[in-house]
Amino acid sequence: MSSDALSNLLQENRVFPPAAEFAAQANAQPAMYAQASADRLAFWAEQARALDWSQPFDEVLDWSQAPFARWFVGGRLNVAYNCVDRHVAAGHGDQVAIRFEGEPGDRRDITYAQLQDEVCQAANALLELGVGAGDRVAIYMPMIPEAIVAMLACARIGAPHSVVFGGFSAHALASRIDDAQATLVITADGQHRRGSAMPLKPAVDEALQTLAADGTSPVAHVLVVRRTGGSVEWTDGRDVWWHEIVERQSTAHQAEGFDSEHPLFILYTSGTTGKPKGILHTSGGYLTQASFTHRNVFDLKPDSDVYWCTADIGWVTGHSYIVYGPLSNRVTQVVYEGTPDTPTHDRWWDIVERHRVTILYTAPTAIRTFMKWGDHLPAGKDLSSLRLLGSVGEPINPEAWMWYREVIGGDRCPIVDTWWQTETGAIMISPLPGVTGTKPGSAMTALPGIGAAVVDDEGRPVANGGGGYLVLTEPWPSMLRGIWGDPQRYVDTYWSRWPQYYFAGDGAKLDDDGAIWLLGRVDDVMNVSGHRISTTEVESALVSHPKVAEAAVVGATDETTGQGIVAFVILRSGALADGEDGAPVIKELREHVAKEIGPIAKPRQVMIVAELPKTRSGKIMRRLLRDVAENRELGDATTLADPTVMNLIASGLATGTSED
Ligand code: WT7
Numbered sequence: 001m002s003s004d005a006l007s008n009l010l011q012e013n014r015v016f017p018p019a020a021e022f023a024a025q026a027n028a029q030p031a032m033y034a035q036a037s038a039d040r041l042a043f044w045a046e047q048a049r050a051l052d053w054s055q056p057f058d059e060v061l062d063w064s065q066a067p068f069a070r071w072f073v074g075g076r077l078n079v080a081y082n083c084v085d086r087h088v089a090a091g092h093g094d095q096v097a098i099r100f101e102g103e104p105g106d107r108r109d110i111t112y113a114q115l116q117d118e119v120c121q122a123a124n125a126l127l128e129l130g131v132g133a134g135d136r137v138a139i140y141m142p143m144i145p146e147a148i149v150a151m152l153a154c155a156r157i158g159a160p161h162s163v164v165f166g167g168f169s170a171h172a173l174a175s176r177i178d179d180a181q182a183t184l185v186i187t188a189d190g191q192h193r194r195g196s197a198m199p200l201k202p203a204v205d206e207a208l209q210t211l212a213a214d215g216t217s218p219v220a221h222v223l224v225v226r227r228t229g230g231s232v233e234w235t236d237g238r239d240v241w242w243h244e245i246v247e248r249q250s251t252a253h254q255a256e257g258f259d260s261e262h263p264l265f266i267l268y269t270s271g272t273t274g275k276p277k278g279i280l281h282t283s284g285g286y287l288t289q290a291s292f293t294h295r296n297v298f299d300l301k302p303d304s305d306v307y308w309c310t311a312d313i314g315w316v317t318g319h320s321y322i323v324y325g326p327l328s329n330r331v332t333q334v335v336y337e338g339t340p341d342t343p344t345h346d347r348w349w350d351i352v353e354r355h356r357v358t359i360l361y362t363a364p365t366a367i368r369t370f371m372k373w374g375d376h377l378p379a380g381k382d383l384s385s386l387r388l389l390g391s392v393g394e395p396i397n398p399e400a401w402m403w404y405r406e407v408i409g410g411d412r413c414p415i416v417d418t419w420w421q422t423e424t425g426a427i428m429i430s431p432l433p434g435v436t437g438t439k440p441g442s443a444m445t446a447l448p449g450i451g452a453a454v455v456d457d458e459g460r461p462v463a464n465g466g467g468g469y470l471v472l473t474e475p476w477p478s479m480l481r482g483i484w485g486d487p488q489r490y491v492d493t494y495w496s497r498w499p500q501y502y503f504a505g506d507g508a509k510l511d512d513d514g515a516i517w518l519l520g521r522v523d524d525v526m527n528v529s530g531h532r533i534s535t536t537e538v539e540s541a542l543v544s545h546p547k548v549a550e551a552a553v554v555g556a557t558d559e560t561t562g563q564g565i566v567a568f569v570i571l572r573s574g575a576l577a578d579g580e581d582g583a584p585v586i587k588e589l590r591e592h593v594a595k596e597i598g599p600i601a602k603p604r605q606v607m608i609v610a611e612l613p614k615t616r617s618g619k620i621m622r623r624l625l626r627d628v629a630e631n632r633e634l635g636d637a638t639t640l641a642d643p644t645v646m647n648l649i650a651s652g653l654a655t656g657t658s659e660d
Helices: 003-010 020-025 031-038 040-048 079-092 112-128 145-157 170-180 201-214 284-297 316-328 347-355 364-373 398-408 487-495 535-543 583-596 622-629 645-656
Strands: 059-062 070-073 096-101 107-111 137-140 161-163 184-188 190-193 196-199 221-225 239-241 263-269 277-282 307-309 333-336 359-362 388-392 415-418 452-455 467-472 502-510 516-521 525-528 531-534 548-558 562-571 605-608
Touching: 031 040, 040 059, 040 070, 040 284, 070 284, 079 112, 079 145, 079 284, 079 316, 096 112, 096 145, 096 347, 107 112, 112 145, 137 145, 137 170, 145 161, 145 263, 145 316, 161 170, 170 201, 170 263, 170 277, 170 583, 184 201, 196 201, 201 221, 263 316, 277 284, 284 316, 307 316, 307 347, 316 333, 333 347, 364 398, 388 398, 398 415, 452 502, 467 516, 487 502, 516 525, 525 548, 525 562, 531 535, 535 548, 535 562, 535 583, 548 622, 562 583, 562 622, 583 605, 622 645
Parallel strands: 096 333, 137 161, 137 184, 161 263, 184 221, 221 239, 307 333, 307 359, 359 388, 388 415, 562 605
Antiparallel strands: 059 070, 096 107, 190 196, 263 277, 452 467, 467 502, 502 516, 525 531, 548 562
16 A cells, blocks of 8 residues: 555544444444453353354363364364254245346245255265265355355365365466365356356366376366356266256255364465465354354344345355355345346346345455446445445455445445455454444454454554554464464464464554554565465466566555556566567466466566566565556665666666556
């Protein structure tokens, strides 16, 4: 964030106290804060008891092996049973769980009773395919109901899933399958995006081919949902159609209780190195916090609300706030497959109007895009059903917050700006609607039962008005239990800067009232449209191209996406003939990154340069590159080994930039 933006942010002084009518009906209660601070563990135990345990836990938290936690020790539960069966057993089988809307306009309502049948059938199919408790299943799917069914079927039989975002490349998919040693991949023939049917299965075929070429592929079967009906290549003996195996299964399956610490899922996220981290979440603590936060931060009323979270199940938001949190609370929710601009730019507002959506949870990048598209689009639809709005993924700037409040929320809906991470599993910092007042752009305060602080370099808490690093001061139920296959990296990444605190990697500031303002990442991680991408990941994709000698990547402030990826590249000699136009190479490099990682990682700009600014010890000075990328006057360059390189870079700018 630029320093101008920062000082604007901190001059924000509008406050919206909770409205009396909302407070009168709110799930969250002011007493929760006092109750949790009086006895944090008793508070979480009470939240855990809202779930159905097949065997009660006998200890709330075992922190004796810190930072490796065990929550609700000795308890056993089945996560899928808690999300589906218990609602049917309580007489809610006819309630619609999922109101699916495909991008082409196809619709499908699925009740809890139907969901129970489908999850049981899918669980039986997985067992027939040889998947058992503890085996890893990769899920690479579009936003269709079968993706949710697949996740719940895995949970039901205790097979940890690893969902890989459908926009990731074959290469990214292969490395994730390999790291988790998944034995089954669940996918679809294709998906509908921007009005056309896009193939998906070819990426799985390619990923498995690479793995087989490198050694042995761990994958025994590929389970394929027919979504678009496009033709697919088929490997006999390995590939199985979902409709052929799942639909003939019995709808009866006895859910077994698993240990509270049984692994529920692995989800890969970018860190500061090129290799993504497999974040591990387990069962009892994760579900407790996902469920508690969903009920209280979104004020969910299962009998009357229509909830819509616009995330994809490929991200943690989709795991915690489409699947586990909402379904455990007996939600009725909209699931939408496609993009916001298809067939027209008011598709989302059309969905809100037709389904009478009451709670909307989305990302600042989407809000800023809609601001750009114009107020007339939401104004053309009836959004009066909305009663609460949520934001997640990156800091929301006060202008976007106010627009969200006024134009989408008709000035009557509380906004919850929710800070959390793949690692935290569930929301950590957020206002409680009806309880906490809000300020445009601030996530406000840690939830009851959560310890957060802003500390300086020495790990000392800063006073109100001060800034520093965001840390979490106490273990929490849905915390990651480690990095898959790499316990040391878990300790090094999160618990070594200040051993007593979890280091989140975000900068933050406390205002004069002690409200928390998130300021973005402090490490080499970019946030593009709410998605985390590391600079090194993009750099290694670039240097894997034969024409590239060296690359440095920075995240530059971007009006719509939060940050945009800007790459500085030194080409190998001969890659570009004297006087040859750089544009085709630049295009090739951008495509190359999209192919290596996925379209979300495609650099906004690639600049061909002759040198990169380095310190005498050889460390790239990203700060200077960021100044260039954001068209700012250069900051202090005195530690550069060669002070003339910045002139070289600036002169290269005139010829080597490409944007489209
Ligand atoms: C990073 C985590 C949490 C689900 C989506 C992203 C940033 C997230 C906020 C917010 C300011 C936010 C942080 C965090 N972030 N929510 N409300 N305000 N920043 O999950 O990919 O694990 O990324 O997203 O920088 O560290 P993720």
